Structure formats: C-alpha cells, structure tokens
Amino acid sequence: MASDAAAAAAAAAASTDPAFSKYEKMSQGELGKAPPPSAQFFVHEKIHGANLTVICTADGVRFAKRTGLIKATGEAFFDYQTVASWLRPRATALFETVKRAFEAAGGAAPLQVDIVGELYGGAWPGPASSHAAPVQSKPLVFYSPAIEFAAFDLAVTPAAGSARKYVDWPVASVLLERHRIPTAPCFGLAPVGKALAWPLPFDSAV
Numbered sequence: 001m002a003s004d005a006a007a008a009a010a011a012a013a014a015s016t017d018p019a020f021s022k023y024e025k026m027s028q029g030e031l032g033k034a035p036p037p038s039a040q041f042f043v044h045e046k047i048h049g050a051n052l053t054v055i056c057t058a059d060g061v062r063f064a065k066r067t068g069l070i071k072a073t074g075e076a077f078f079d080y081q082t083v084a085s086w087l088r089p090r091a092t093a094l095f096e097t098v099k100r101a102f103e104a105a106g107g108a109a110p111l112q113v114d115i116v117g118e119l120y121g122g123a124w125p126g127p128a129s130s131h132a133a134p135v136q137s138k139p140l141v142f143y144s145p146a147i148e149f150a151a152f153d154l155a156v157t158p159a160a161g162s163a164r165k166y167v168d169w170p171v172a173s174v175l176l177e178r179h180r181i182p183t184a185p186c187f188g189l190a191p192v193g194k195a196l197a198w199p200l201p202f203d204s205a206v
Contacts, residue, residue: 055113
C-alpha cells in the first residue's frame, strides 16, 4: 500500500511538471541552413559554466539543466539553490509581465516562458568559496567565488503543443534588465560573417 501511495504521489507530481525542451546546441561556426550574408547576429560571450533554464508557468517556477528538469528536492546541481532563491521571484514577475503583454494584445496568456542561461562561478584565487566545487573545473575559470547566473536567451511557448519561440534579443534584454536578471555580455550586432570571425581570444567581460 505504501509503495502504491508513493507511486501515486510521484505520478501526481509529474503531471504538474512543465514541458521541458532541451536547449539547442550549436557547434562552433555551424549554422545549418546558411543565412544570407546580410543577416545580422548578436555576439555574446560564451560563459564557461553549466546550462540552467528557469521555466515559468502559471503553476510557478521550475529549474532545468541541459538534460532535463532538476528534481524539486534532493538534487544539488552545483548549488543552484543559491541563485534560485533570488531568481524565482524575479522570473515570476517577468512571466506576469509577458502574460499582461499577451492579454493586452488580445491574445491568451502564454503557457510557458523559459529564461535560458548559464550557471557559473564558485572559484576564486583569493577569497575562499563557500561552495563544495566550482561549476566548471576543466579548465578552471575564476569568474567569482559565488555561484552566479547570467541569461542569454528568452523563449515563449504560446500554448500546449506549440513550439517555443525565441524573443528577439533587444526585447528580451529589456525584459531581463527590467526584472533584474543578469545577462551574458553582448558585444554587439554584426553580419553573420563578421560574427563568426569575431576575434579570439579576448578578455572576459563577466
């Protein structure tokens, strides 16, 4: 009986889980179908960390790593809870802003908003970190003794069964900044050829 109750509880919890979509991974210089030379791309710094997505729905906020939802309890995932505590209320407010915008335009509230970013830090050559291990150690990058988060994409899923749509960066960056969610450094807008040939290496802007 106890096992049946546990299974029922797990099934009930799973039924309320938001949809998870793995963030598309692009190899360096690989664009699939080639865009026209005049196509413009925003160039961001790739922070060396772990992918973290903040999933916002009417039921609340959940967090996901690259491969799936992070368990609500019992899964540390690089001490992500240290950023979850301040990300959760800010992400909730952002979801409400997007919801009001959809409704003001005469549409239904969106099903889900995903804030895609990078979890990083946890190591510094001077001050000791309170975290068990840095987010990334091969190679070790000294970003911060604290665990940090920076967003680099924002996506909206309008309704069940529909594909999520990425928000243009000028709009996404304003929404993220308005709700005090840090973003990965953006170096500017450039034609695809110049974006792919961006000078490397460079000093981190993080």
